Amino acid sequence: MTGRTAVVTGGASGIGGAISRRLANDGDLVAIFDINGAAAESAAAEITQDGGKATGLAVDVTDRTAIAAALDEVRAVLGRPAILVNSAGATLASPFLDITRDSWQAALAVNLTSTFDCCQLVLPDMIDEGWGRIVNISSSSVHSGSPGLGAYVTSKSGVVGLTKVLALEFGRHGITVNSIPPGFIDTPMLRKTVDSGMVDVDAQIGKTPVGRIGRPEDVAATTAFLVSDEAGYITGQLIGVNGGRNT
Ligand SMILES: NC(=O)c1ccc[n+]([C@@H]2O[C@H](COP(=O)([O-])OP(=O)(O)OC[C@H]3O[C@@H](n4cnc5c(N)ncnc54)[C@H](O)[C@@H]3O)[C@@H](O)[C@H]2O)c1
Structure with a gap:
């Protein structure tokens, strides 16, 4: 099944970038939503150069009105979204006693409320089509907790x-x-x-059974499977991509 319209938030960089490239490579039409509009456009241009179809839009996912407007543009240009990947996020690290109400709210807004808004705004398209795939990028810290990341881990657990x-x-x-x-x-x-x-990569590799750090393409490959037709019996699951650190 190709030619589906996919929206990838945070698709201009890192994990979202790899997911955007992978889905385009698999034949999907990709809309990249990113607060960094220039980076979103250049990520889309790279995909287009490689023979895929993509458009990059400047969207702050903490702004529901902006998401709704961008989705209208996607519907007009690429068609109704059948796939949504919520990858935009921010860490906002702080020792617990130093977390302010504002930074707490900011973490919830960018990691959790954005996911609520994007899901609520694309689900009607999917319901009408009788088919849809949503993949929410959370964090392995939801398994284990993580000191100094109280607002982040809480927001990702909400996801x-x-x-x-x-x-x-x-x-x-x-x-x-x-x-x-x-x-x-x-x-x-x-x-x-x-x-x-905050993170010592070598120490983390030492704790990782497969003995390496992950690549964005590892997450993209898992996403590609989860949005496939054949993954239709997998829902409500957490599919860890962590080299075996959390099981
Ligand atoms: N890299 C890791 O080790 C790791 C581990 C666990 C979870 N994650 C999660 O994976 C997701 C992607 O992270 P990444 O490592 O690729 O980071 P990244 O910084 O490379 O990419 C994040 C992208 O999100 C965009 N973004 C940030 N705030 C936004 C906003 N308000 N509106 C729209 N776009 C916004 C950024 O501009 C950037 O392009 C995040 O949700 C992150 O929490 C990453």
Whole structure:
């Protein structure tokens, strides 16, 4: 099944970037939503150069009105979304006692409320078509917790809860909703935490059974399967991509 319209949030970089390239490579029409509009456009241009079809749009996923407007454009240009991948996110690290109400709300907005808004705004398209695939990128920290990431882990745990509820509510419409909680994946986001001294990559590799850091393409391959027709009996699940660190 190709030629489906896919929306990938945070699709200009890292995991979302690899997912956008992979889905386009598999024949889907990809709309990249990213707060960095220039990066979204150049990611889409690269896909187009490689023979795929993509469009990049400047969208801040904390702004529901902006998401709704961008989805209208997607419907007009690429068709109704059949696939939604929520990958936009931010870490917002802080020791618990230093988390302010504003930074707490900011983490919930970018990681959790954005997922709520995107899902609510594309589900009617999927219901009408009787088919849909949603993949929410959470975090392996939902398995284990992570010191200094109270707001982040809480928001990503909310994404897991929402994933399960949506799977139950929309399964009868041919729609599956799953979450990938990635482990350490080599992206600009991870590199920032390494540079700030929060993450020691070698130490993490030592704790990882497969003995390496993850690649964005590892998450993209799992996503490609979850959005396939043949993954129709998998819904409400957490499919870890973490080299065996969490089981
Ligand atoms: N890299 C890892 O090790 C890792 C581990 C666990 C979970 N994750 C999750 O994977 C997802 C992707 O992370 P990544 O590592 O690829 O990071 P990244 O920083 O490379 O990419 C994130 C993208 O999201 C975009 N973005 C941020 N805020 C946005 C907003 N308000 N609106 C629209 N776009 C926005 C950024 O511009 C960027 O292009 C995130 O949700 C992250 O929490 C990553």
